[in-house]
Every structure is written in C-alpha cells, then in structure tokens.
Amino acid sequence: MYAPAVEREIKEVVQEAIEKHGCGRDAFIPILSEINHALGYIPAEAIREVKAQINQDGSFVSQGQLYGLASFYDMLSTQPRGRHVIKFCENAPCHVVGGKAIWDALRETLELENGATTSDNKWTLVTTSCIGLCSVGPVVLIDDDMYGNVTVEQLPEILGQYE
Amino acid sequence: MKTKRAMMLVSTDPESMRLGASDLLKSLKEALEAYQLQDEVDIAEIQDIERTNILPIVVVYPEATVYGPVKPGDARYLVEEHLYKGRVAEDLLAPPKQLTGQIGSLRAHRGYNPAEQRIVLERAGRIDPENIEDVIAHNGYEALGKVLTEMTPEQVIDVVEKSGLQGRGGAGFLTGRKWKFVRMAKGEKKYVICNADESEPGTFKDRIVLEGDPHVILEAVAIAGYAVGADEGYVYIRGEYGHAYRRLQHAIEQAEEFGFLGRNIFNTNFNFHIHLHAGAGAYVCGEETALIESIEGKRGEPRPRPPYPVTRGLWNRPTTVNNVETLANIPAILRNGAEWYRSFGTPSSPGTKVYTIMGNVNFSGVIEVPMGITLREVINIYAKGMKPGSVLKLAQTGGSSGSIIPASLRDVPMDFESFRKAGVSLGSGALLICDQHTCIVDLVKVLLQFFRFESCGKCTPCRVGTQRSYEIVDRISKGQGKLEDLDTLQTLIAEMERASNCGLGQTATVPIRDMLRHFRTEVEAHIRTGSCPTGVCEMAFEKMES
Numbered sequence: 001m002y003a004p005a006v007e008r009e010i011k012e013v014v015q016e017a018i019e020k021h022g023c024g025r026d027a028f029i030p031i032l033s034e035i036n037h038a039l040g041y042i043p044a045e046a047i048r049e050v051k052a053q054i055n056q057d058g059s060f061v062s063q064g065q066l067y068g069l070a071s072f073y074d075m076l077s078t079q080p081r082g083r084h085v086i087k088f089c090e091n092a093p094c095h096v097v098g099g100k101a102i103w104d105a106l107r108e109t110l111e112l113e114n115g116a117t118t119s120d121n122k123w124t125l126v127t128t129s130c131i132g133l134c135s136v137g138p139v140v141l142i143d144d145d146m147y148g149n150v151t152v153e154q155l156p157e158i159l160g161q162y163e
Numbered sequence: 164m165k166t167k168r169a170m171m172l173v174s175t176d177p178e179s180m181r182l183g184a185s186d187l188l189k190s191l192k193e194a195l196e197a198y199q200l201q202d203e204v205d206i207a208e209i210q211d212i213e214r215t216n217i218l219p220i221v222v223v224y225p226e227a228t229v230y231g232p233v234k235p236g237d238a239r240y241l242v243e244e245h246l247y248k249g250r251v252a253e254d255l256l257a258p259p260k261q262l263t264g265q266i267g268s269l270r271a272h273r274g275y276n277p278a279e280q281r282i283v284l285e286r287a288g289r290i291d292p293e294n295i296e297d298v299i300a301h302n303g304y305e306a307l308g309k310v311l312t313e314m315t316p317e318q319v320i321d322v323v324e325k326s327g328l329q330g331r332g333g334a335g336f337l338t339g340r341k342w343k344f345v346r347m348a349k350g351e352k353k354y355v356i357c358n359a360d361e362s363e364p365g366t367f368k369d370r371i372v373l374e375g376d377p378h379v380i381l382e383a384v385a386i387a388g389y390a391v392g393a394d395e396g397y398v399y400i401r402g403e404y405g406h407a408y409r410r411l412q413h414a415i416e417q418a419e420e421f422g423f424l425g426r427n428i429f430n431t432n433f434n435f436h437i438h439l440h441a442g443a444g445a446y447v448c449g450e451e452t453a454l455i456e457s458i459e460g461k462r463g464e465p466r467p468r469p470p471y472p473v474t475r476g477l478w479n480r481p482t483t484v485n486n487v488e489t490l491a492n493i494p495a496i497l498r499n500g501a502e503w504y505r506s507f508g509t510p511s512s513p514g515t516k517v518y519t520i521m522g523n524v525n526f527s528g529v530i531e532v533p534m535g536i537t538l539r540e541v542i543n544i545y546a547k548g549m550k551p552g553s554v555l556k557l558a559q560t561g562g563s564s565g566s567i568i569p570a571s572l573r574d575v576p577m578d579f580e581s582f583r584k585a586g587v588s589l590g591s592g593a594l595l596i597c598d599q600h601t602c603i604v605d606l607v608k609v610l611l612q613f614f615r616f617e618s619c620g621k622c623t624p625c626r627v628g629t630q631r632s633y634e635i636v637d638r639i640s641k642g643q644g645k646l647e648d649l650d651t652l653q654t655l656i657a658e659m660e661r662a663s664n665c666g667l668g669q670t671a672t673v674p675i676r677d678m679l680r681h682f683r684t685e686v687e688a689h690i691r692t693g694s695c696p697t698g699v700c701e702m703a704f705e706k707m708e709s
Contacts (some may be wrong), residue, residue, distance in 0.1 A: 026440065028460035033402065033443050065461075072462040072619075074444030075402045091364035092559065093521050093595050101422045129446055129617070130562075131403045132367035134593070135215045135527035136178050136521060144405075146181050 013038045014049040023059045032069055032076055041077040042070045074129065082117045084162050086110075087128035087141040094137035098151075102138045103127075105152045109159070122162075167205045169246060172222040174231075176374060177406055179219035183235055187219055190238035197239070198247045207291040210375040215528045217257050230255040279402035280507055280515050283368075283491040284531045287375025295417040298378045304423050306350040306494035307382050310389055311429045314497075319390040320346060321492065325501035327513040332358060332449075332486035333561060333590045335512075335579040338493075341483055345391040348481035355387045355396035355476065356484045360454055362401055362446040363562025365593035366615065368517040369487035371529050373400065373407035376491070377414035381437060383490035385424060386497065388435045391483055398434065399454050401442045410518055411439055429585075446617035447450035450665050451476075451484040453619065464621040465665035488517055488592075507535030516589075520546045522596035523553045535581070538573040542596060553598035557681075561590010564609050564670035567603070567677040588673065602699035603682040604640045604689055607674045611636055614671040625668025628659040632675060637684060642693035642702040649679060649686065 017034035021027035035046050047066045054061050070076045088103055110118060112125040129143045136148030140158070147158055171191065175184045188206065195201045204608040209222075220231035223245055230241060230252060237255055244252035291297045298304070310319055324339025345353055357380055361369040373380065400408055415437055418424040426434045445463045447453045452466040455477050476482025492514060496504045504511045512534040521527040524546035532545070538558055542549065549555055555570045560577075566587035568575075575585045582589045597606070615629040632655055638644045656672035663669045678686060688696050695702065 025460035025463060026438075026458050029443050029457065033441065047326070061460075068462055069443075069460070072445065073402075073442070076443050080331065090609070091613060092563065092606060092609050093365040096522055096597050096601055096606070096689065129362055129403070129444065129613075130364035130366075132370045133177060134365050134367055134521045135529075136181070137521065146177055148178060148181055 010039070010043065010046050010049055014046060014053055016049070018053055018057075023054050023057045025059075025061075028061065028066065029069060029073065032066065032073075036070075036076050036125070041080050044078075044079075080117075082121050082124035084143055085124045085126065087126055087131075089130060089133075089139045089141075090127040091130045093130070093134040094139055097137050099138040101152050102140065102150055102155070103139060105155055106140075109155065164183055168203045170205045170207060170224040172207050172224070174219045174221075176210040176218075180214060182218050182232065184219040187221075187233055187236040187238060190235040191221070191242065194242035195237045195246070198242055200242065200246055204246055207292065207319075209291065210288050210371065210403065216526070216533070220257060221255075229257040275634050279531050280533050281531050282330040282495050282504075282507070283372060283488055284375070284518050284529070285495065286379065287371055290376065292375055292377055293413055295378065295421055298376070299421075300668060302494070302498060303378050304382050304418075304421075306497040307385055307423060307583075308429050310386050310435055310497055311431045314624065316390045316392060318347060319386065319497065322497060322501050323390070325518050326496045326504040327495060327501075327511075328489065328492055328504065329512060329514075329524050329579060330486055331488035331516070331592070333363075333564070333588070335589070338489055340484060341473060341485070342387065342390050344471075345393075345481045345483045348474050352395075352478075352480045353391055353393040354477045354480055354482040355391065355393050356451075356454065356458075356482055357384050357396065357398040357487060357490055358451065358454060358484050359398055359400040359404070359407070359448045359589075360442055360486050361404075361487065363591045363593060365519060365521060365559070365566065365595050366591040367560050368592055370404055370407055370528055371517075372487050372491050373404065374410050377407075377411045378418065379491050379494060380411070380487060381414055381418050381424065383429070383493040384437055385435045386493055387483060387485065387490065389433055391481070393483075394434050394436065396437045396478070397440050397458060398437060399440045399442060399448070399458060401448075402444050408439065408441055415439060421685075429613050431572045437697070442642075445619070446613075447619045447665075447667055450667060453665070454484065455482065462619070464619045465667075467664060509576065509578045509580070511580040516577070516592055518592045518594050520543075520594050520595075520596065522558075523550045523598040524548065524596045525550060534578040535576040535706050538568070538594070541577075541594060542573070546596060549598060553600075555596065556601055557597050557603070559595040559597070559606075559674075560593065561588060562593045563613050564588075564666070564673055565590030565593065567606070567674055567681065569681040585679050587677075588670075600697055602640075602695055602697040602700070603678050603685050604636060604695070605697075605699045607678045608633070608636045608640050611671070612673045614667070618667060618671075622662075622668065623665040624659045624662040625664065625671065628663070628668060629657055629671050631655060632659075632671075636675070639689050640695070640700040642689060642695075642700070644690040646687070646690055648690070649683075 017031040021030040036042050047063050051063050070078050084146050110123050117124040133148055138150050140147045217231035221233045222229050241252045244250050286301050290301050301338050320339055320342045328338045329335040388396050440458055442448050448457045448463040450465045451472055453463040457463040471579045472482045472484055509515045515531050516534050517531045519529055526547040530545045557567055557569050561568050568587050574580055611633040615633045618625045620626045635648050660669050660672050
C-alpha cells in the first residue's frame, strides 16, 4: 500500500499537513498523524522537515520533541511497516471469547512475532488497544478493514483477500 | 418541499458495515430506482444499538417495521414487497424481542423490550445523526436556547448540581460542583473539554453516543461553556474512532451553519467555538491531565495534582473536563429539571447508566438503565442469560481498571455508593461476564499485560510496578510461582496505590487485589499443584515433568 518515501514527497506531505492543521502546539500530534497516514510511518527526514517548516513560521519545536511524540503514541510508527498492517485486539473482552487462539494462529501462519514485518514486506503484525467493537469480539483489523467474530477457520480466507 | 411517503433507516455502524451494509445501501437504491420509487422513499443511515445479532437492519417507516439481518441480495425483494406491493416482507422480519418485564416501572420504548430508560441514548439509533434538522425535530438544541435566553450561568450550575449528576468516567465526582469550581476560578479565559478518549477495554458506550447522536455532545459542551464562562471547547476523541470523528466533524459544520455554534448564538452575546482533536493511541490520555498535555502537543504524561484542571488546566487556564456520557445527560436535565432527573436511579446516584455487556452471555451490546440495578438483573434480563452450558463465575466491571466481582456479589445494587461500600468500583460501565471456563490467573495476566504496556513510564511505582506484577503473575500462570509471591504482590500493590502519580498506576492494582481477595484458592492451586484448575494456563515444561 505504501511506496518508499522519497524526499520530495516528504516535503509535500509535511507542507500539506501543516497547511491543514496550522503551526500551533495543538497541531503537532495531528500533523504527525497525517504524515503517518500518508507515508505509512514517520521517517526521520519527515521529522526534520516538520521542524524546519514549523520553525520557519515563527513557532518553535525541536526534533527531540517531535520524536518523543512519534515514539509515545501507538498509532504513530517510526519504523517502516509492511504493505498491510494486521492489528489484533488482545484485551480481556476479546480474550475471554477466544482471542488467544486467533493470536496464536496469526503468529503461526505468518511466522511473525508482535511488531515484526514479513521479509517480503507484505505483512506487519501488531497488537492494538481496544477499538470498541467488543460486542463482536474477537476483533482483527487489517489496514482500515474490520473483522469481528473471527474464527481460526476464517483466517486463511480473510488474509487471502490482500495482495 | 416534496413529500415522501416512506422512509427507510439502514444501519451503517461499523458492525453493520462489516456485514455488508454499504452494498445493501447500494442495492436498496437500485431497487427503488427499478420500481421508480426514488422520489417517494427516503433512505437514511442510522446506528443500531439494540440488535447486534441481526445486523444490518432496515427499519421502514411509517409502519416502523424492523427487518434484519438484510443482505444486499434481499434488497429487491424488500422493496418490491413492502414499498411496491405494500405488504410486509415476511421472510426478512426481525425476530420479536422477548418481553421479560421484571423492571416493571420502566416505560418500554416502542417495540423495544426489555424496557430501558433512555436519557443519554434517547436519540441514538432513532434519528439520522448526519441531519441536524432531524435532531432539532427531536428537541436538539432546545436546552441550549433555553439556557442562553432564560437562565444565568449560576442557575444552570444550580440545576446541574441539584440533579445530583455524577461524572460517568468512573470517579463519580459531582458535575455541578466541578463547573462551580471553574466558574469561581480566577481568570478571563477558561476552557471546556469533552473527554471522548474512551479507551477502557470493553467500553464502547461513548462511541455509540458520538456516532449515534453527535449533536447532543456539541449542545452540552456549549452549555458547559456558558455555565463556566468559557468561549472555547475541545472534544478530544481517541484516534481509533475514525467513524465517530467524521460524524462529529460534520455535526460541528452543521451546528455552525445553523448558528448553534460560533458568534452570537441565539442572538445573545454568547460566542462559542468547538475544536475537534484526535488522539494518536494512548490509554493514559483518558486521564484528564494527560489528555490536556496531549492537546498541548506533548507526550500524554499526567501532571502532578494539585493544581487541578479546574484552576490550572489547558494552557494553564481553568478547565472543566467531562466525560461523553456525563455531558449527554446535560441537555435533558436542563429541559426537564433536576427533580425529573432525580426520579431515576437511587438517592445517592441519580439518573441512568449506560452499560456495555459482553462475554459468555446470549446478548452483547449496549443498554441504558437506572442506576442501582443488580448484576443478576443485567444478566438474566438484558443479557438474555448465560450462554448454554455457561455458569457465572465472575464479572469484570468498568474495563481493565474496574473490579473483578465474584458471582456471590451479583445482588449488590450497581450504584456508586453501594459499590463503594462493597469495595468494588463501577468504573466506566463495561460488564464483562465470564463463565466457569475463565481462569482468574490468566485473566489478571491479560489485564496486567495491558497496564504494563500502557503505563506512560513517567513515575517509577507504576512503570516498574506494572512490569514486576506482570512477571509474578506470569510465573504463577506457568506453575512456577511460590506462595511468597502472593505476599510480594500484596506489598507491591500497596506501594503502587500509595505512590503512583495518577489513576493508571493506582487502579492497575485493582485486578490483583480482587484476585487475592476473592479467588485466592484458585491462585494457590496454580502454585501448590502446578496445574490450572480450569485448564486454561499453559504450564511450563519442567513443572509438568516433576
């Protein structure tokens, strides 16, 4: 889904994010979210670019501050991810209705541990905090697609839909 | 305006979308065109909160016939039967709800049984949340108009205080009193924040409000702004709730267009603006000072308190932070009065509570009932009983930081005071009902895994405490624990409770405390026999051999 970020792209993505959210302190997290969404992750060059563009505008932010945000919030990633990101909810409500079996099956099928990416860059497997779909647990998110009441038997079919 | 003879409501909440609601919408539109009914019949998207087992649903008005589950392939049949030929499409009719009616005093909503009392969710699921005119037709912004034109800010606070409304985020602090503190705090500039960072696992009541009736929140935030003397408000919504974010964004635009937000609202000199702010994934940001830090573009690390946000909150100005469910009560209270609100619930905890029910029961979903009903009533009446073959072992209330209550406490009324007396916390209103196949050690391990991951790392008792307690419980779950470990856990949680900077570290201890209090025998069995009584925990190899 995500092409490798080239420098020119980064500049444009950052510029668009700043135009949309402004340069105030309350815009920092929305700007980073926007970049993460456009590029799939937040490369170091993007952080340098955000700093440069914001400071040019008279506000002040350091690279350390921005990196601190990118590493703190779960929905932001400082590492490149696979073409598709599988997010598995590992919280208690999904756990008691069969979530563990799904998690074990996912790790086994993809031969991945939590946070890792397959060598062909197709899949990244991560756990996620509760996404509030507890009435249809266990829940798996692939990119922006939600799957509820998932069973181990359904997994091959679900995963098979992605290129 | 051209009159329509019928209206179809189609559920398009995330659950329905997963089950093909978008194709269904498309097929319905095509079917209407095929019968040339497109000018006579309207389609609106709604959020179904009652019937998670038969989604997606289609409700056809004026008859209010409920169909579900409806597949895209059923669209033509439905349109042909109901709208073209004018008969009920029998094959698609939703199964009727069973009337159990033990909560006799409640007025049943049309066709919805068992009876609930809906205040917070009054409009959710019954209106088109993307159409402000539909909202206005159902009392939307009436309370804001009344407040701005007939009441002083002090009178507003007085009504809210007299209603006895308590914060629904978990702590149960009196909302009116919080507003009064902000009103009295020194400073020209003040803020209102709606805490929509609903991250407590198992809790999705706020999502239902935000998606099903976003305008009730905007109206309430504006009223809060008038009461405390603020002209700016923020809705901080967790990053995971994309659907709710877009609904709110749309609602804010509409409210501005209709003059319910912006300058000179209702032709008074009251101005109010609402900013929508999305989080980026951090449980700790549900804590009010961490949330404020996050809006200010910082890591979500809670501030030491005092000073409290009511005196020094966002940008160091006096700020009231209120939960979504709390705010959703406000317009109804101001329309109907404090007396009316007090007629629901118990004297010490007036009003209703929205619960999310899940686990090994026959119905999972959202209900709104008066404060003070018991767990037994929730399970037997609203959850339609335990799943076949399941026996209640325990329930977990209020997400990860809530209490684990054993089956023996199922008759304690669920309100703030009774729960406090019984030593349990009501929390956010999530009710995870677990049967005999649930292992307490395994469950607590999952909860501690959550806390050690979500601890922000700022203060040592929480950062190290959540990690160490996880390691101990993990050892016990593998049959490698020692009896002394239980004493270590007791000491550890006492320290965490006393010394942690915020609620996260303090409440991370609750599952451990409840495990040792109510299920000690089961924990000791793991240690003494090296086996798990329920067969859930995987024992380490060496222990199995010996």
